[in-house]
Amino acid sequence: MPLYFLTVMFVLAFVISFWREPRNLLNAFLFLFALGFLYLSALELAFAHSDAIYLLLLMVFLSVPFVIILVGVFLFLNGFIILKKEGKSLGNSLSLLLGFSLLSYIGLAFLGIQYAPFLARHAPFIYYCFIYMNFLFILFAGIFVAFFLYSILYHILPKKRNYDYIIIHGAGLLNGETVTPLLAKRIDKAIEAFHKAKNPSVKLIPSGGQGLDEKVSEAAAIARYLREKGIPDEVMILEDTSRTTYENLLFSKQLTDKGDNPYYLFVTNDYHVLRTSFYAKKLKMRGAGLGCQTASYYLPSAFIREYVAILQKLKRPLLILSALFLVFMLLSIL
Incomplete structure (x- = not known):
């Protein structure tokens, strides 16, 4: 019963949080926990009623190490393709480095x-380093999994067509x-959205300043x-001073939001939609992100960059969690 209660609690928490604001970073973690507890609940039900389904669900969990290996190999090989192209x-x-890191972790974890x-008896320092390494990997x-799954969900959601501005x-x-x-793919996607818009007064905002190497x-x-x-030209509003994604939004808002x-x-691009939407939420801009397709070989590396950017946003809680676990681990030794 406690398992089912937690499952319902996390599912409801995700649904309510998502309904209030889809662009909340917390949704990614609530979504992951909701899926995790749904899996555990299904596993418990299957254990009580169906051996076949239970074994099938259990195989999903047991396949995780093999999935990590496959992902590591894929990223490692994909890294060479990206470097070549x-x-x-x-x-x-980034793809090459992450793939190598995953494969190295699996090797170290196996040993x-x-x-x-x-190690626990004769090399306790190495043993506790191994425990800490596993904690960091899981964290x-x-x-990564939470951000990846929620990115997919957010990307496939239907978008409202009654918008005022397309950035x-x-x-x-x-x-x-x-x-x-x-x-060009971004612009073509924006043109498609422009023609589908229900608002006849919708405006397009080309956004981006001039780089040092640009004419x-x-x-x-x-x-x-x-x-x-x-x-x-009359449906365009140029924003030509921004240097970053955040400034694209901020300066576009300053040009258009008159109260x-x-x-x-x-x-x-599709890999960039979720982080852009997080920035928009921070700026209190009503709206949603729309992504265009990215070359398949480049998508893993691009998504890893987005993941690194998310880690930057979570830097403080990550440091606190890592430090707390280290302290508790040290206290258990004493």
Whole structure:
């Protein structure tokens, strides 16, 4: 009964939190806990009523280490593809590094479990380091899974069409002046949303300043592309001073929000939608994110970047949790 009570509690907490504000980061963790407790409840019910279903559900749990290995191998190989197609850089190495880290962890975890009794007796320092390593892995992996699952959910949700402004987030320009294929997909998605909008007065906001290596602002390049697609200047509002995603939203809001609390649609790449929506919530902008497709080979690396950005937002609670676990572990030794 306590298990079913916790399941209902987390499911209701997620539904209520999501209904109030889909752009709340807390929803990702409530969603993960709701799914986890639903799985445990299903496992308990199956144990009592169906051996076949119980074994099937149990196999899902037992397959987790193999899934981690497969994900690690995939990310490791994908990292080489990204480096080949996009060039060598730290950002383009994220998939490779994470894949290598996952495979290394699985190897260390296997050795640690095998020699745990020996380490506990003869090398307690290494033994407790192994325990702490597992805690950190569970913590960071849990955040990754929560963010990943909620990103999928948020991405597939239907979007309202009664918006007042469509913000097109800028990206780097080809040769400093031409829209890249990645940015073109964002603009095409925004044009599609523009034509489907129920509000006849909807406006497009090309957003993005001019980088040091760019000849024109990203907003100007987006506006030129829009004109080539038949979009008239009178439905455009250029925001050409921003440098970051947060500034895209902030400066666009300053240009448009005159106290009438407009509704925005934020158009970016699919992997970037959720974090953009979190920023919009912080700025108290009503609206939702809309994502366009990203090249499949680049998607893992792009999502890892988003994950790293989320970790930055959670830096303080992560440090507190890590420190508390370390303190309790040290107290248990004494």
